[in-house]
Amino acid sequence: xxxxxxxxxxxxxxxxxxxxxxxxxxxxxxxxxxxxxxxxxxxxxxxxxxxxxxxxxxxxxxxxxxxxxxxxxxxxxxxxxxxxxxxxxxxxxxxxxxxxxxxxxxxxxxxxxxxxxxxxxxxxxxxxxxxxxxxxxxxxxxxxxxxxxxxxxxxxxxxxxxxxxxxxxxxxxxxxxxxxxxxxxxxxxxxxxxxxxxxxxxxxxxxxxxxxxxxxxxxxxxxxxxxxxxxxxxxxxxxxxxxxxxxxxxxxxxxxxxxxxxxxxxxxxxxxxxxxxxxxxxxxxxxxxxxxxxxxxxxxxxxxxxx
Amino acid sequence: xxxxxxxxxxxxxxxxxxxxxxxxxxxxxxxxxxxxxxxxxxxxxxxxxxxxxxxxxxxxxxxxxxxxxxxxxxxxxxxxxxxxxxxxxxxxxxxxxxxxxxxxxxxxxxxxxxxxxxxxxxxxxxxxxxxxxxxxxxxxxxxxxxxxxxxxxxxxxxxxxxxxxxxxxxxxxxxxxxxxxxxxxxxxxxxxxxxxxxxxxxxxxxxxxxxxxxxxxxxxxxxxxxxxxxxxxxxxxxxxxxxxxxxxxxxxxxxxxxxxxxxxxxxxxxxxxxxxxxxxxxxxxxxxxxxxxxxxxxxxxxxxxxxxxxxxx
Numbered sequence: 001x002x003x004x005x006x007x008x009x010x011x012x013x014x015x016x017x018x019x020x021x022x023x024x025x026x027x028x029x030x031x032x033x034x035x036x037x038x039x040x041x042x043x044x045x046x047x048x049x050x051x052x053x054x055x056x057x058x059x060x061x062x063x064x065x066x067x068x069x070x071x072x073x074x075x076x077x078x079x080x081x082x083x084x085x086x087x088x089x090x091x092x093x094x095x096x097x098x099x100x101x102x103x104x105x106x107x108x109x110x111x112x113x114x115x116x117x118x119x120x121x122x123x124x125x126x127x128x129x130x131x132x133x134x135x136x137x138x139x140x141x142x143x144x145x146x147x148x149x150x151x152x153x154x155x156x157x158x159x160x161x162x163x164x165x166x167x168x169x170x171x172x173x174x175x176x177x178x179x180x181x182x183x184x185x186x187x188x189x190x191x192x193x194x195x196x197x198x199x200x201x202x203x204x205x206x207x208x209x210x211x212x213x214x215x216x217x218x219x220x221x222x223x224x225x226x227x228x229x230x231x232x233x234x235x236x237x238x239x240x241x242x243x244x245x246x247x248x249x250x251x252x253x254x255x256x257x258x259x260x261x262x263x264x265x266x267x268x269x270x271x272x273x274x275x276x277x278x279x280x281x282x283x284x285x286x287x288x289x290x291x292x293x294x295x296x297x298x299x300x301x302x303x304x305x306x307x
Numbered sequence: 308x309x310x311x312x313x314x315x316x317x318x319x320x321x322x323x324x325x326x327x328x329x330x331x332x333x334x335x336x337x338x339x340x341x342x343x344x345x346x347x348x349x350x351x352x353x354x355x356x357x358x359x360x361x362x363x364x365x366x367x368x369x370x371x372x373x374x375x376x377x378x379x380x381x382x383x384x385x386x387x388x389x390x391x392x393x394x395x396x397x398x399x400x401x402x403x404x405x406x407x408x409x410x411x412x413x414x415x416x417x418x419x420x421x422x423x424x425x426x427x428x429x430x431x432x433x434x435x436x437x438x439x440x441x442x443x444x445x446x447x448x449x450x451x452x453x454x455x456x457x458x459x460x461x462x463x464x465x466x467x468x469x470x471x472x473x474x475x476x477x478x479x480x481x482x483x484x485x486x487x488x489x490x491x492x493x494x495x496x497x498x499x500x501x502x503x504x505x506x507x508x509x510x511x512x513x514x515x516x517x518x519x520x521x522x523x524x525x526x527x528x529x530x531x532x533x534x535x536x537x538x539x540x541x542x543x544x545x546x547x548x549x550x551x552x553x554x555x556x557x558x559x560x561x562x563x564x565x566x567x568x569x570x571x572x573x574x575x576x577x578x579x580x581x582x583x584x585x586x587x588x589x590x591x592x593x594x595x596x597x598x599x600x601x602x603x604x605x606x607x608x609x610x611x612x613x614x615x616x617x618x619x620x
Contacts (some may be wrong), residue, residue: 145325149597152559153577157333157593160581161345237450241563244452245578260452264566268471271460278453286448293444 041298047290058104066098069254088272099254106255113170114235115228118177126185143179151176159247173235188220222299229292233285256281326597345584384591389583394591404474405572411492420500424507446501451560455494455567472569495564506549510542551607558596
């Protein structure tokens with residue numbers, strides 16, 4: 001019965017047990033995990049969800065009630081949207097619903113590939129010019145020159161010299177996007193090099209490749225990720241523009257840009273041919289931009305305040 | 308200051324040289340034989356050989372490049388493969404419509420985007436601010452041809468307020484000229500307006516926190532005076548910079564806008580040249596636009612030093 005002593009013994013005079021304090025402040029709820037992050041950043045959630053739906057549409061295009069997007073049916077030309085042809089048919093009788101769904105593949109492939117390739121190349125060039133002083137001047141003058149050519153025109157010039165194919169479109173847009181990424185990475189690397197922890201690592205005798213791997217690369221990841229989403233969005237627009245003016249994907253590969261290009265001559269009488277690919281393209285680009293804005297707010301608060 | 312301006316002008320020379328080298332060497336960078344690609348699928352071996360010779364692809368690279376630069380310095384951009392006309396003459400014919408479209412778009416952007424950004428910064432965090440920023444995200448996401456077709460459908464086909472397509476030169480009157488450019492300018496300006504409005508808001512937010520703004524408020528200046536005279540003047544440098552950088556968007560967008568609205572400008576020429584694989588024309592247009600872009604940004608840089616006495620180099 002030793003444990004009851006404390007309560008049974010009278011307290012010394014002047015000492016009272018404090019009453020239970022009421023909860024004045026709501027306990028701070030710390031949101032953790034992916035769900036918590038998404039609730040804290042709704043634009044990431046909305047953009048991400050839309051993008052996932054569009055990727056699924058691209059992947060499962062053959063199973064979503066589509067027919068062969070390149071099948072010609074001269075008897076069923078330029079039908080208005082109906083129960084049989086949800087989005088109508090084009091000048092050659094091809095089903096626009098099928099073409100638009102298959103077109104999602106091209107847009108997303110181009111957007112994601114360009115984002116990955118341009119980021120990788122830009123990262124390499126940026127890190128090299130941030131660390132190798134003699135290469136910096138040469139690389140950056142070269143990038144200045146490349147940057148002076150408006151990106152769409154650069155892509156057009158590159159495409160004018162190659163046969164239209166998805167691979168060439170990706171290559172052309174990647175080349176046009178690299179200078180901006182390199183510049184960004186270089187500026188991040190240069191500011192990171194001034195950080196005390198990098199000085200400390202240098203003082204410890206850490207070799208440069210290790211410093212890059214351990215301290216520089218992880219810290220460039222956040223701004224790179226944000227930049228990559230914007231590149232993805234602009235690459236999808238550029239692809240559509242290239243295909244629209246006839247310098248992009250070949251006519252045999254349905255893409256939103258060339259569906260619109262084919263509807264161009266008829267758009268005053270058959271606006272739906274242009275409308276559906278345009279709507280899909282806009283929603284996709286909007287989704288990626290929302291994702292980018294959300295990621296920027298979440299990962300780079302300083303930048304978010306500035307913009 | 309004069310030495311700064313001179314140094315700045317000299318610094319653009321290597322950039323222009325690299326642009327020229329790059330635009331020129333595109334012919335070699337491209338995979339495959341450019342003469343074959345340009346000639347097209349139905350070309351005979353003689354056609355390919357003719358194109359190879361007219362492009363000078365049968366001579367050593369450096370000699371060709373030197374020759375090409377020399378001719379450009381004399382204002383000769385080469386000869387079109389398709390029409391056999393000098394490229395500079397073809398560009399000259401199409402310059403008017405593109406220049407008109409870009410000027411109208413630029414004015415529209417400044418008149419719309421700057422006040423939007425100022426108001427958004429003034430009412431930061433409010434519903435107005437959120438609405439303007441949401442519009443900016445949409446403006447950024449809607450591709451120029453999507454906006455173009457939408458506007459043309461609503462205002463030209465359905466409401467019949469403005470002409471659907473076409474272009475009238477300024478010499479035939481101001482209103483006929485402007486009437487044809489309103490819709491294209493809005494379509495082309497959408498992305499640009501979004502960009503400039505965002506930067507204006509960001510720059511204004513920073514300036515509005517400064518002590519001199521508080522002083523201005525304390526001495527009883529009106530809101531409009533503070534915003535548009537004290538604050539905007541001090542936020543001008545990033546805003547003017549982004550207007551300069553955004554010209555690249557205008558140039559790229561003009562190619563598409565001109566196709567949508569059937570404006571016979573440089574954009575149409577580009578598209579026609581692509582379809583005909585008329586490479587000298589494409590080369591000439593890319594080179595011209597790039598130089599214009601570099602020069603505009605040089606001009607903006609130099610203007611800072613003249614306008615803003617705080618900037619010293």
